[in-house]
Amino acid sequence: MTDFKQLSRYGILDAKVPRYTSYPPANHFNAQVGNAEQSDWLRAVPEGASVSLYVHIPFCKRLCWFCACRTQGTSTLRPVESYVETLLREIDLVRARLPQDVKLSRLHLGGGTPTILSSALMALLLDKIFANFEKGASFEFSVEIDPTEASPALLDTLIIYGMNRASIGVQDFDPRVQAAIGRMQSFQQTSDVVHHLRSGDLDSLNMDLLYGLPLQTPQSLSQTLQEVMSLQPDRLALYGYAHVPWMSKRQVLIDEAALPDPKMRYDLSEIARVLLTSDGFEQIGFDHFARPGDGLATAKATGHLRRNFQGYTDDTAEVLIGLGASSISKFPQGYSQNESATAKYVAAVEGQTLAGARGYVLSDADRWVALAIEQLMCGFQVDIAQLQADFPAYGPAISTAFAQLASAYPLGVALTGDRLSVNPGFEPLVRIFAGQLDVFQAPQTSHSSAI
Ligand SMILES: C[S@@+](CC[C@H](N)C(=O)[O-])C[C@H]1O[C@@H](n2cnc3c(N)ncnc32)[C@H](O)[C@@H]1O
Ligand code: SF4
Secondary structure, three states, X not given: OOHHHHHHHOOOOOOEEOOOOOOOOHHHOEOOOOHHHHHHHHHOOOOOOEEEEEEEEOEEOOOOOOOXXXXXXXXXXXXXXXXXXXXXXXXXXXXOOOOOOOEEEEEEEEEOOHHHOOHHHHHHHHHHHHHHOEEEEXXXXXXXXXXXXXXXXXXXXXXXXXXXEEEEEEEOOOHHHHHHOOOOOOHXXXXXXXXXXXXXXXXXXXXXXXXXXXXXXXXXXXXXXXXXXXXXXXXXXXEEOOOOOOOOHHHHHOOHHHOOOHHHHHHHXXXXXXXXXXXXXXXXXXXXXXOOOOHHHHHHHHOOOEEEOOEEEOOOOOEEEEEOOOOEEEEOOEEEEEOOOHHHHHHHHHOOXXXXXXXXXXXXXXXXXXXXXXXXXXXXXXXXXXXXXXOHHHHHHHHHHHHHHHHHOOOOEEEEOOEEEEOOOOHHHHHHHHHHHOOOOOOOOOOEEXX
């Protein structure tokens, strides 16, 4: 039996599984956790703690058909300007609840398209953030950049304010694939932005790529990867295209007949993995690659790799504060998500209240599962003895859960002594193995496919 046959027996072609950027996944958050809990959890952050900030900019000038991100189209800067005004107020509301001497570990601007901001608006936002949050010793500042919507002046502003990590959306360079996903972006446009960014003090340049797009073939993906590698990124995120038109309505514009079938999706992901690793990239978790020496590769080597709402990260701050519509904050006590609709988010903040609308209070029964899933997703193994030492009340439950996982997937994982490891070749199934520990995971179609 080939490896692929075994992978498909274990569900790689048909399982629908969360990406586990949090546990429990955000679709299990509830409205009992609102801005009162968000406020209490902000006030409970200890003096001297490291916190990270995620700022969501939910606007784009173009709406790419494939995109499943929380964003909205705008042809003018007017709504963006008033949204930034609201963000400034939200920063005041959040800062007033935090102790005086918190240190900023990471600042990440994501979207949507953060680079839609004018230089002046970006400067206004960054001045406000840096006036309120003192940078910690290993501070990093990262931004998601759409190369078709990033003026040289805006890039210069980001460089002046110390952006040291940039993430560029590429997806695919083949013009036929680009036309099929409603996102035209030339190699030259992308290359110009890369060269501009390299003129600053950039420590790490990431590019986002997708496999499983309509009309993608092994040849077209290999060609895209050759072009991407010629731009010498330090990191690559290689996501499987999530076709979820019931959640992301604009995806109805995608011709489903042109989508690769599950076996081709698997082949495309393997082709990319082999090409990238033979070019010297290290695989990080199940969907990232990094050059040795890049922060993510170092975090993997030293056991500091973590998972958060942006995917894999080397940030070890215990508190992540999400600002803006739909942003999620993570606290030791649980998760808090802001109002998703921009109008409701603005109304909350303009009414001088925090915008937390839903969330989740973590119990110890959730915490050990969350930690085990994070370890599986980051290092493909779990130190069961350590987990039981950290959660003594759950010792027997932990033993039972891992024994059940090993007996459900005897070829996929190995249970040796006090350690569970994913067997070589079965890494693409890690989300399915994680799902076995997930007590919320019931048969459902709302998630994307396992490959
Ligand atoms: C929020 S987008 C920001 C990128 C930026 N606006 C741009 O267009 O370059 C971040 C990334 O999410 C990924 N993404 C968006 N929709 C996706 C989908 N349906 N399936 C998988 N990944 C997706 C893409 O790789 C994209 O670059
Ligand atoms: S891929 Fe980027 S530019 Fe396109 S719709 Fe999504 S967030 Fe907007």
